Amino acid sequence: MTVMTYGDNIGSSMLKTLEHDPVFRSIAYFSMEIAIRPEIPTYSGGLGVLAGDILKSAADLGVPMAGITLLYRKGYFIQHIDEGGNQQEQPVEWKPEEFLTLLPNEVTVSLEGRPVKVRTWVYDQVGQSGYPLPIYFLDTDFEGNSPADRNLTWHLYGGDQRYRLCQELILGVGGLRMLRDLGYRNIKTFHLNEGHAGFLTLELMREQGYESYEKIRDKVIFTTHTPVPAGHDHFSYELIDRVMDPIFVHHIKRMMGPEGVSMTELGLKYSRYVNGVSVKHAEVSRNMFGNAHVDAVTNGVHSTTWTCPGFAKLFDRDIPGWRNDPSRLIQALQLSDEEVWKAHQAAKMKLLARVLEETGQELDADVFTIGFARRAAAYKRADLIFSDVKKLLDVCSGQVQFIFAGKAHPNDEPGKALIRRIHSMAKEIGTALPIVFMENYDMSLGAVLTAGVDLWLNNPRRPREASGTSGMKCTHNGVMNFSVLDGWWIEGWVEDVTGWSIGPEPSEAELVDYDEMQDALDLYAKLEDKILPTYYHQRDKWVSMMKHTIALNASFFNTHRVVKEYCEKAYGTVFRGL
Numbered sequence: 001m002t003v004m005t006y007g008d009n010i011g012s013s014m015l016k017t018l019e020h021d022p023v024f025r026s027i028a029y030f031s032m033e034i035a036i037r038p039e040i041p042t043y044s045g046g047l048g049v050l051a052g053d054i055l056k057s058a059a060d061l062g063v064p065m066a067g068i069t070l071l072y073r074k075g076y077f078i079q080h081i082d083e084g085g086n087q088q089e090q091p092v093e094w095k096p097e098e099f100l101t102l103l104p105n106e107v108t109v110s111l112e113g114r115p116v117k118v119r120t121w122v123y124d125q126v127g128q129s130g131y132p133l134p135i136y137f138l139d140t141d142f143e144g145n146s147p148a149d150r151n152l153t154w155h156l157y158g159g160d161q162r163y164r165l166c167q168e169l170i171l172g173v174g175g176l177r178m179l180r181d182l183g184y185r186n187i188k189t190f191h192l193n194e195g196h197a198g199f200l201t202l203e204l205m206r207e208q209g210y211e212s213y214e215k216i217r218d219k220v221i222f223t224t225h226t227p228v229p230a231g232h233d234h235f236s237y238e239l240i241d242r243v244m245d246p247i248f249v250h251h252i253k254r255m256m257g258p259e260g261v262s263m264t265e266l267g268l269k270y271s272r273y274v275n276g277v278s279v280k281h282a283e284v285s286r287n288m289f290g291n292a293h294v295d296a297v298t299n300g301v302h303s304t305t306w307t308c309p310g311f312a313k314l315f316d317r318d319i320p321g322w323r324n325d326p327s328r329l330i331q332a333l334q335l336s337d338e339e340v341w342k343a344h345q346a347a348k349m350k351l352l353a354r355v356l357e358e359t360g361q362e363l364d365a366d367v368f369t370i371g372f373a374r375r376a377a378a379y380k381r382a383d384l385i386f387s388d389v390k391k392l393l394d395v396c397s398g399q400v401q402f403i404f405a406g407k408a409h410p411n412d413e414p415g416k417a418l419i420r421r422i423h424s425m426a427k428e429i430g431t432a433l434p435i436v437f438m439e440n441y442d443m444s445l446g447a448v449l450t451a452g453v454d455l456w457l458n459n460p461r462r463p464r465e466a467s468g469t470s471g472m473k474c475t476h477n478g479v480m481n482f483s484v485l486d487g488w489w490i491e492g493w494v495e496d497v498t499g500w501s502i503g504p505e506p507s508e509a510e511l512v513d514y515d516e517m518q519d520a521l522d523l524y525a526k527l528e529d530k531i532l533p534t535y536y537h538q539r540d541k542w543v544s545m546m547k548h549t550i551a552l553n554a555s556f557f558n559t560h561r562v563v564k565e566y567c568e569k570a571y572g573t574v575f576r577g578l
Contacts, residue, residue, distance in 0.1 A: 020132060022183035027065040027571055028190050029055060030175055030197035032168075033156055034069040034135060036123060038444040040099050041075035041092045042137065044156055044407070045375050046469055047225055049443065050277075050559075051193050053302035053469075055135060057559035059127030060304075060324065063567065063575040066184065067135035068175040068197075070167060071096060071121060074154040079407050079440045085423025087376075087408055087416050091155075096121055100137060107177040110245040111166050116140055116149045118174040120182075128304075128324050136182075138174055157409065165235050165243050168263070172199030173248075189571050192222045192271070195233060195263030201255070201270045202248045213255055213270070221570045222267035222274045224294070225466050227284045232264040264289070273570040277467040278488045284463050297565045298488055299467040300558040303329070306473040308350075308451035310343030311550075326558040329476075332550035337543045344478055344546065351452025354445075355403065361436050367401050368535050370482075371453030373441055376408035376415040379464045383421045385457070387520035393432055395528045399536070401434040403453060405441035446470065451477040454535065458483035459502050459519060475553035478546035482531065484519065492557060498549045500526050 033048030034055065043049060051067070058065045075092025082088055096102075100121035108115040121137040141150040152166050175197060179187065190200055204216040226232065237260050240249055252261060255270070268274055268291055275295045276282035282296035303326040307315065315322045318335055322328045345365070352363045363369065374380055382404060385392060404422050408415030419437065426435035438445060450456065450473035458471055458481060465487035472488065474481060480499035483489040493501055503519040534542050567573055 022066070022179075023186055025064045025066050025184055026186060026188045026573055027058075027063065028176075028179055028184065028187050029058075029065055029067045029193060030171060030190065030200065031067065031069050031193035032171060032196035033072075034067055035443055036125065036135065037099075038442055039094065040123070041094055041442070042069060042072045042156065043443075044076040045441075046467075047194060049446075050299055050301075050469055053300070053305065053559040054193075054563060055125055055133055056127075056302040056305060057300075057563045058575075059125045059131055059133035060129070061560065061563055061575050062127065062129065062131045063133075063563060063571075064573065065133055066179070067125075067133070068171070068179065069135070069137055070156075070171055071137040071139040071141070071153045072156045073139075073141055074158075076156045076407070077410065081419065081423065081437060081439055085420035087419055089410050096137070096139075099123065103182070105178060105181045107174060107181050109170055109174040109177070111149070111152075111169060112243055114146075114149075116152070116166075116170070117142070117144050118170060118178060120178050136175070136178060138170055138178060140170065161235065161239055162243060164233065165239060168196050168233070169199050169244065172197040172201075173203045176200045176203040188219065188573070190220050191566070191570075192220065192267050194223065194225050195267045198222075198263045198266040198270075199248075199252075201266065202252060205251055206247075210251060217270050217272050220267075220271045221566075222271035223277065223297070224264060224267065224274065224285055225277055227281060227288060227464055227466055232262060234260055234262045236260045268294075275570070278491065280463060280487060280490050281466040295569065297562060297569065298491060298557070299469050299472070300556075300560070300562040301469055301472045301476070303476055303554065303558045303560065306447060306450065307476045308343070308347045308447070310346040311451070311477050314339055314343050326560050327555050329555040330551045332547050332554070335547055335550075337540065337547075340478055340546055341539075341543055347448075347451040347477060348454070349452075351403075351448050354448055355436055355438065358438060359436055361434070363401050363403075363434055363436065367434075368399055368532060369401050369403060369452075369454045370457050371403050371449050371455070371479075372457045373403070373405035373438075373446065373449050374458075374468075374470055376406040376418050377412065378414040378418065380460045381516075382406065382418045383425075384459045384516070384520055385523065386421065386425050387517060388524070389425075389429065391524050393429060395524050395532075397432045399532055400527075401436075403436045403438060403449065405438040405445060405449060407441055446473065450474045450479065453479060455479065455531065456481050456483075458489070459523065460484055460486060461516075462486045462503075472553070472557040475549045475557060478550050480545055480549050482523075482526070488557060492553045494548070494552065496530065497545060498552050499545070500531060502526070 031051035033043040035043035035048040035052040077089040080088040468487040
């Protein structure tokens with residue numbers, strides 16, 4: 001007689017089966033870029049890394065969600081800095097089949113009057129308890145599409161406005177059609193991570209027979225990320241007439257104003273819930289868009305991903321359960337000073353070894369090391385530290401070394417000029433003040449940098465920093481922030497406890513430029529009077545601050561808390577938990 005075995009727990013077996021069934025997924029998370037791991041180069045920076053971290057936490061917490069993005073066979077770009085400090089860009093080469101699974105499903109999207117085929121690859125992000133969260137990567141590069149259509153999913157943020165419009169139609173319209181083809185019939189919430197996927201509203205309209213523009217609002221939520229006007233996609237009706245399906249054109253013109261389509265306005269207008277990514281950013285967005293209903297869900301990072309091995313081992317031993325519940329990191333005040341310093345020094349040695357390997361420059365482990373790594377954009381002011389070189393040398397010579405990293409967008413000449421300035425300063429004053437620029441800032445380098453430096457520098461023009469998640473990664477490794485009071489730092493800052501501020505406290509005249517030299521002078525003064533004396537002469541206080549930045553900041557600025565907030569405020573869903 002044959003005996004059927006159902007395993008130790010039939011209920012658990014059934015649960016595992018149901019967890020893979022699209023019918024039981026109620027949330028779809030759309031993002032133009034998603035960063036899961038360095039080997040899958042479908043991201044450029046903060047937006048993609050945040051998306052990946054949110055999906056990782058959703059998997060850890062058992063939230064019934066799926067992620068949707070584009071494949072980008074050529075990635076963003078590989079960065080090389082030549083002898084003159086000029087950024088050179090080269091396409092990324094990677095093989096999706098080594099990391100993703102190709103599915104047989106295929107849908108079409110109408111572009112310029114012709115059907116473009118879209119297929120998808122999937123990556124299962126498995127959470128701490130084994131819960132699988134699928135992430136779908138849409139792809140047009142296969143037989144049956146024209147050469148021009150095949151390359152539509154090659155480049156992240158590449159090409160012209162037409163290329164961008166086609167990509168956003170593939171993401172929004174093609175993404176929703178693909179989800180339906182995969183069996184996702186019960187999605188209650190479509191989460192737009194920025195406005196790039198906003199055209200899914202048109203597909204939702206089509207599904208309901210264009211009955212009511214208002215109905216789609218009940219299904220969509222929208223997160224805006226940038227307070228910089230240039231960061232919001234806008235498409236003219238001349239271009240839309242040329243590219244989009246005529247029926248969609250008719251309805252998008254009725255849905256939006258006469259000046260073309262702002263993807264941010266589309267998200268604002270047709271979402272039941274809208275949020276900025278810090279308390280300050282929500283305030284700036286309300287003023288910027290004249291929308292009083294922009295809420296705040298301050299960003300975080302995925303704690304397990306961004307905690308370096310030394311601190312992870314220490315937390316595993318002394319703060320059990322922190323991986324599943326990062327709020328427990330508030331217990332970091334109880335950690336041994338000696339063990340905290342030991343974990344940090346191990347991370348610092350790993351960073352300096354990588355610097356030596358990649359640049360040939362040997363930095364000193366006993367010298368205070370400041371890190372500045374983010375997108376090379378003018379408003380982030382990577383060169384603020386060089387405002388007064390004589391003063392900088394007076395304060396820092398022999399006591400400080402700098403590590404910079406960051407990519408400028410290929411079309412961003414001011415951003416490229418910043419990189420040249422850093423390169424030039426390294427040559428000019430590098431003997432007295434070592435300055436290193438590391439190429440190809442990505443997840444891998446970001447993890448080593450945010451764990452291994454002694455201080456994280458952040459000095460954008462206020463109020464243009466929506467959040468600034470790199471500094472949150474630092475907090476998980478006991479690295480203090482030295483930052484302008486903007487974005488998340490307004491919420492995380494406790495002077496001389498979790499780090500230090502730069503410049504004046506926020507005022508009501510937020511969009512009025514202020515004296516940038518004031519920021520530079522404050523930066524030099526705090527380095528000279530507070531930061532360097534504490535590091536070199538008050539080690540006990542420094543380590544106490546390291547523990548406080550973990551306890552007060554890492555325990556809150558994590559994506560487990562972010563996902564729980566979305567569930568409560570926007571998704572209206574419960575999750576399995578752990």
